[in-house]
Amino acid sequence: MSNLSNTSDEILASARNLIMSGGYNGFSYADISEVVGIRKASIHHHFPSKVDLVRELVKRYREDGQASVVTLEQNVPDELDILKVYANHWAKCIEDASRPYCVCALLASELPSLPPEVATEVTNFFRFISSWLTTVMERGYKSGTLNLTSEPHVEAEAFLATVYGAMLSARAYGKPEVFSTILSPALNRLTPTVSH
Amino acid sequence: MSNLSNTSDEILASARNLIMSGGYNGFSYADISEVVGIRKASIHHHFPSKVDLVRELVKRYREDGQASVVTLEQNVPDELDILKVYANHWAKCIEDASRPYCVCALLASELPSLPPEVATEVTNFFRFISSWLTTVMERGYKSGTLNLTSEPHVEAEAFLATVYGAMLSARAYGKPEVFSTILSPALNRLTPTVSH
DNA sequence: ATCTGTCTACCTTCTAGTAGGCAGATCGTC
DNA sequence: GACGATCTGCCTACTAGAAGGTAGACAGAT
Numbered sequence: 001m002s003n004l005s006n007t008s009d010e011i012l013a014s015a016r017n018l019i020m021s022g023g024y025n026g027f028s029y030a031d032i033s034e035v036v037g038i039r040k041a042s043i044h045h046h047f048p049s050k051v052d053l054v055r056e057l058v059k060r061y062r063e064d065g066q067a068s069v070v071t072l073e074q075n076v077p078d079e080l081d082i083l084k085v086y087a088n089h090w091a092k093c094i095e096d097a098s099r100p101y102c103v104c105a106l107l108a109s110e111l112p113s114l115p116p117e118v119a120t121e122v123t124n125f126f127r128f129i130s131s132w133l134t135t136v137m138e139r140g141y142k143s144g145t146l147n148l149t150s151e152p153h154v155e156a157e158a159f160l161a162t163v164y165g166a167m168l169s170a171r172a173y174g175k176p177e178v179f180s181t182i183l184s185p186a187l188n189r190l191t192p193t194v195s196h
Numbered sequence: 197m198s199n200l201s202n203t204s205d206e207i208l209a210s211a212r213n214l215i216m217s218g219g220y221n222g223f224s225y226a227d228i229s230e231v232v233g234i235r236k237a238s239i240h241h242h243f244p245s246k247v248d249l250v251r252e253l254v255k256r257y258r259e260d261g262q263a264s265v266v267t268l269e270q271n272v273p274d275e276l277d278i279l280k281v282y283a284n285h286w287a288k289c290i291e292d293a294s295r296p297y298c299v300c301a302l303l304a305s306e307l308p309s310l311p312p313e314v315a316t317e318v319t320n321f322f323r324f325i326s327s328w329l330t331t332v333m334e335r336g337y338k339s340g341t342l343n344l345t346s347e348p349h350v351e352a353e354a355f356l357a358t359v360y361g362a363m364l365s366a367r368a369y370g371k372p373e374v375f376s377t378i379l380s381p382a383l384n385r386l387t388p389t390v391s392h
Numbered sequence: 393a394t395c396t397g398t399c400t401a402c403c404t405t406c407t408a409g410t411a412g413g414c415a416g417a418t419c420g421t422c
Numbered sequence: 423g424a425c426g427a428t429c430t431g432c433c434t435a436c437t438a439g440a441a442g443g444t445a446g447a448c449a450g451a452t
Contacts, residue, residue, distance in 0.1 A: 007397080022309030025221035028441060042398050044443065106305050108368040109297065113218030126368040150381045161361025161378045162354070168364075169357050172304040172322040182357045185346045189385075203431080224407060238432050240409065 008046040010036045012057050016103055023106050024054060024114055051115045054107075058121040061103055062128055069132055079140030080191060083159065087183045090163060095176040105164050133160055140190075147192045155190075162186045204242040206232045208253050212299055219302050220250060220310055247311045250303075254317040257299055258324055265328055275336030276387060279355065283379045286359060291372040301360050329356055336386075343388045351386075358382045 014035040018027035029040045029050070036043075047053035076082050093099040104125040111119050133156035140146025148155050166182035210231040214223035225236045225246070232239075243249035272278050289295040300321040307315050329352035336342025344351050362378035 022221065022306050023219055025218065026306060026309045029443085030440075038397095039399060040442085041400080041444080045397060048443085050442065101305065104368075105364060108364055109302050109305050110218050110222060111367050111370075113222045123368060123370065126365070130365075130369075149385070154377055154381060157362075157365060157374060158358070158378050158381055161365050162357055163361070164364050165357030165359070165361030166353075168301060168304055168360050169322070169326075169353060171307050172300075172319060173326075174307075174319065178353060181350055182354050185350060185354055189345070225409085226406075234431095235433060236408085237410085237434080241431060244409085246408065 007036070007038065007042075011038075011043055011046055011053070012060065015053055015057055016061070019054070019057070019103050019106060020099065020101050023110050024118065025110070051117055054115075054118050055121055058104065058107065058118060058125060062121070062125045065125070066128060079136050079143065079145040080187070082136055083146075083190065084187060087163060087187060090167060091180050091183065094167065094170050094179050097176075100176070101167060101171060102164065105167060130156055130160060133157075144192060146190050148190070159186065159190075203232070203234065203238075207234075207239055207242055207249070208256065211249055211253055212257070215250070215253070215299050215302060216295065216297050219306050220314070221306075247313055250311075250314050251317055254300065254303065254314060254321060258317070258321045261321070262324060275332050275339065275341040276383070278332055279342075279386065280383060283359060283383060286363060287372075287376050287379065290363065290366050290375050293372070296372070297363060297367060298360065301363060326352060326356060329353075340388060342386050344386070355382065355386075 011032055014032050015027065017035075018031055029043050032043055033040045043053075047056065072082060072085060076085055090102075094101075104122050107114060107118065107122045108126065111122060114122065130153075134153045137146060137148060137152035137155045137159075141148050141152055146155075150158070162182060166179045169182065170176050170179040207228055210228050211223065213231075214227055225239050228234075228239055229236045239249075243252065268278060268281060272281055286298075290297075300318050303310060303314065303318045304322065307318060310318065326349075330349045333342060333344060333348035333351045333355075337344050337348055342351075346354070358378060362375045365378065366372050366375040
């Protein structure tokens with residue numbers, strides 16, 4: 001009973017890893033079949049088409065993200081700390097090479113050539129992250145835990161761009177530490193000046 | 197005589213557009229042949245393999261960039277202005293949809309699955325942009341035309357990440373204006389405070 | 393008796409790449 | 423200037439393999 005749905009999770013997990021490295025057109029059902037140890041045709045049983053597979057993958061990716069955000073906000077009261085935890089999550093993923101890139105970042109860059117159903121889900125992911133970061137910025141501004149120099153939604157977009165840009169640079173140079181090098185000053189700038 | 201080498205330029209141009217929208221695995225010789233109006237086999241005459249084609253494309257992309265940088269520095273003395281022109285170049289490209297994404301940004305995100313010869317050229321491109329921006333930051337710091345809060349090379353990486361992150365966001369949301377929204381505060385932060 | 397997950401075997405279309413031919417431009421030599 | 427040889431760019435025709443996907447059989451669980 002527990003093993004039954006596990007195969008489809010394994011398929012999704014291996015698809016995620018493959019997309020993470022080469023994007024939508026960078027993997028095939030044959031690739032997944034090798035990793036999971038199942039025949040191509042059996043993958044079609046779980047996900048009739050490639051579009052179904054990736055649509056579901058991105059949908060779950062967003063849902064998992066939403067769940068993580070809920071736990072994060074429950075456990076970390078300070079808004080600056082929330083941003084630090086978020087940045088640190090990516091710093092670790094990149095440095096231990098476990099998930100060195102965001103699936104949705106890769107898909108977003110391929111957006112114009114993506115099947116529309118997938119493209120929609122990818123856009124939804126970015127809207128989710130963006131609106132979450134905006135609420136964090138707004139709360140931090142009101143409570144004084146964040147030092148903003150622009151409107152909250154602008155700061156949110158700028159922070160998101162910095163994170164994803166840093167992710168790209170780390171990959172482009174093949175130097176994981178570049179991520180933290182870029183994020184540190186960005187977080188410093190958001191840190192309230194203690195006294196004067 | 198002049199038409200002879202033109203075909204290979206057309207091939208490169210259409211490949212650039214195709215990569216810009218879907219990456220390395222997102223286009224085929226058949227796609228190019230439709231755009232250029234030439235048969236698949238004829239493309240192989242100009243570029244024996246896909247790797248040859250994309251390697252040359254990225255190499256020229258970098259060389260063109262290097263040439264543009266030279267002219268830019270000759271014509272614009274102020275370092276802040278240089279950064280503004282650079283940012284504005286991308287803002288225009290994105291907004292008029294002429295070149296709404298950087299070829300090398302797309303290839304860099306696919307880096308792990310790219311043929312090594314192409315990957316090397318992509319890394320070279322990023323090293324070029326990064327070291328150029330570092331020299332701009334250094335000069336601006338010394339001459340007082342830029343207001344730096346970190347070391348020049350860190351500011352350079354941060355700026356580059358902001359530009360490429362903003363490019364991604366603009367594409368992800370399908371809203372070109374997001375690019376300028378993100379870049380404006382980044383450029384403001386680099387602007388020296390006039391007096392006090 | 394049906395449902396679930398897997399299999400083998402197959403199909404069609406697309407992929408990068410090759411072989412070889414052909415027309416026209418260019419070139420060296422007489 | 424004429425003549426053949428080579429070079430250039432393109433063509434048709436083809437290949438082997440990979441792509442996504444289908445049909446249908448089978449074993450085991452419900």
